[in-house]
Amino acid sequence: MRKWIIAISLLSLLGCASQSKQKKEKAELFLRMGISQLESGNYPYALRDLLKAEELDSDNAVIQNNLGLVYFFRDRQDLASKHLNKALEIDPKYTEARNNLSRVLIEKGQFAEAEKELKIVLDDLTYPSPEKAYINLGLAKFNQKDYSGARKSFIKVLENTPDDCISNTYVGRSYFEAEDYHRASEALDRAISFCQKSLYDEPHYYSALAYYRLGEKSKSQTRFEEVVKYYPNGKYRDKAKGMLSLLRKGH
Structure with a gap:
């Protein structure tokens, strides 16, 4: 009897594991579809696919990041910051999401908070796109009428991408x-x-x-x-x- 219980339990666990894997694979498919729509500027379709991905895998930081982006492009900064913050709760080292959050904070006029996030981004020497952070820093400075500081940030970008x-x-x-x-x-x-x-x-x-x-x-x-x-x-x-x-x- 104990052997049967152990066997049934293991089968049950294996079944759950397989089901979980299938859900994650399906979520990955919707994520790829959503990113493709996002890159094409088809924001309603991107949102549809990304929300389906979130239903299947809500603790996926990449899904949360891309949901943040699509809400940013739809001018829903409240929802954008919600999803980007969730992405960072899931993965505090997700620098791309942090940089995207800084852009949302700039849009909301929260410049000090944006610069705080950007300092963390620029301190991450593994981040492959520092020019994105310098653009955001430049925008934060410009919107605060620090034109000299803004120019320095944008010139940093032009050193590598003229x-x-x-x-x-x-x-x-x-x-x-x-x-x-x-x-x-x-x-x-x-x-x-x-x-x-x-x-x-x-x-x-x-x-x-x-x-x-x-x-x-x-x-x-x-x-x-x-x-x-x-x-x-x-x-x-x-x-x-x-x-x-x-x-x-x-x-």
């Missing part, structure tokens, strides 16, 4: 906010060449403004016209049209 669109843009914007319009126009013109293919209109618009502040109205007008022409759905299209109206009236 064609980075965001870093080139914010080097230019840091000069613009400091009213160094000559350097701003140079940096922003350089950023345009790296950003246009991704339809990112910010450097184009601020280049136009820099030329406007320098009194170079012809160059400014050309840049504003390019914003309207090349970025029909851009963030700065309406502002560029407003500035063109002013320039054409002779202001």
